[in-house]
Amino acid sequence: MLSRRDRPLMQPRLLMIPVAILLAAGFGLTLLIFYPGVMTYDAKFVYEDIAKGTMGDWQSPVMVWLWALIDPIAPGAGSMFLLIATTYWLGFGVLSLALASRGKASALLLPLLAMTPPALAFAGIIWRDVLFATFWLLAATVAFAVSDRPSQTRLTGQVLALVLVIVGVLLRPNALLAAPILAAYIVWLSQFSLRKAAILYIPAAFGLFGIVQLVYYGILDAKRQHPLQTIMIFDLGGISHFSKENQFPIDWSEPEKAMLLNNCYQPTQWDIYWRLEPCDFVMRNVEREKGLFGTPAISRAWLEAILRHPIAYLQHRSAFMWNFLAADNLTMWTADVEHPTKNVFADRTAFNALVAAHDVLKPTPFLRVGFWLLACIIVCCFSWRRSGPREAAFALAVCGSATIYVLSFYALGVASDFRYGYWAVLAAIAGGVIVISGGSKGGERLR
Known part of the structure; x- marks a missing residue:
């Protein structure tokens, strides 16, 4: 018979089994619904640049370079779709398993929420906004997972997370205003504070701006198209x-x-x-x-x-x-760009089921950017008052960066598609689950 001391060690291990099953099912469902991915006009232009051997800064030249690098895996839409789907489920998976390792039942909630239409309906659509959001999700969850690990593992995870944040900015340069918040969390983890983030903000923003200039116009020699x-x-x-x-x-x-x-x-x-x-x-x-x-x-x-x-x-x-x-803006993309009058995957049952669920939610707040902005603000407020330092730091970082990112469109936005706020959807889901997972309030308080 297990002693009282042994029982807590068994519970996380048992919890990881259903969590792993849900994650595998979610990834498999995403492949079933979307493979080889839904090509959009923006994605088509990016892919055509690969064939032309040219790069411009209208779309991200880093996405052109990255897509060309992975294209042999599944030429065309498939390679980029697999990258998006993999980073999407890795992001939720790392966070779910980190919670499961601590015996938190909320670990089961994350994969389920990741399969809901506001999140999943975009995980198979090739937009750089979606790729950017999945990269930042993975960056934040890797940082959370290593925050209580030995120093060597923690440092490796932090470096990987910072690289993912930088790549996200290179995909979406207007994310530069939100990136310092996420970067500050990755650097300080559970020691994160608003004061430290404020100190880092301006130097980090200038540093990221410099990286964009160096990579775009120095390393990749992108043509200036004046976006x-x-x-x-x-x-x-x-x-x-x-x-x-x-x-x-x-x-x-x-x-x-x-x-x-x-x-x-x-x-x-x-x-x-x-x-x-x-x-x-x-x-x-x-x-x-x-x-x-x-x-x-x-x-x-x-x-x-x-x-x-x-x-x-x-x-x-x-x-x-x-x-x-x-407003009721463009949400899920369903058109076949090669045959614009037809829907892509029109004969695929799983895809049509997701489209039907999406259409039911289309008139509701769940497919309004404002709803997810408000959700992120609420998560920030709750994390400040009710979570321990580790949980609060994560929630404030992801939802704080998502709040700034969405609000930046007040000055920088030129189109109002829902996809531009997609990072807020993933941030609200991940940050919200972390907040309800609890955590000791002991230790250093966030300031």
Whole structure:
């Protein structure tokens, strides 16, 4: 008969069995539903760059390089899908097994939540936003798993986690504003504090910015395609609409000016001015006829417009942010990019079942970015007051970084698809489960 001292050691081992079964089932289900992955137009453009042997900074050149590296595994969408699905389930798996090793029944909850539509419906879609989110999930969970391990194991895990954070920023450079929070956690683990994160924030942000410049334009020699000016074009259109004055450094015809000021603007995406009729005349003039796109003329016009009409700028940005957080935006991608009028995997039962579940949730808060932003804020509040240092540090790091990342779209967003907030979904699930798993409040408190 087992002694009282031996029983706690047996419980974690027994708990790991159902956890491992759930994780394996989840990974298998993801393969069944999605393999070889759902190609999107953005992903198609990235993959075409591999064949061309060119790299630009419109999409991440690191994704081009990474995809080319792994492409022989399953040429086409398959290799990138396998990378996304593997990092997705490794992220949840590492965290689940770390909880199971401590006898926490909440370890069973993580794989189940990972199989719900708000998370799983994107795990097979090839978007760099999804890959970025799974990389950061894995980074945070590896750091959590090694936080109570011997120093050599802990250091190895921390290095791996920091590399994953950096790669995430290289995939999504606008994540630079959120990365220092996650990096501070990885460096200090359970000794993480808001004061330390604040001290690290500016140096880390500048350091990550430097890494992006070095990798993009030094190592990979990416062509500058001026993606930042898409933000400026969107802002110039928005400020023109709300101020009822043309802010572009272009003299429009009277019909074009009337369209620009009254009819073109929607707080949804900058593509309205780029490729969508009837307002594609904006970029046709800016880029092709006047040759202004990518020049200082656009940057100067943007800055002057904000200084002259700050209220109009805030109206535009607030309208966009509300749409991003609360509107019924694009969520799961189901179109076949080779045959746009058809759905991908139309004859696959498992895929169609997930699409049906997704469609049921589509009108609900579960597929609104604002819901997951609020969930992350709540997790941060609860972790601050009710968790031990190890759990609180993890929850604050993932949900704090997700909060900053989503809020950064107030100034940086040019489209309002749900995928741009996907990191908040994974962070809220992982951080929320860690908070409810409990933990001693003893030891150093977070400050």
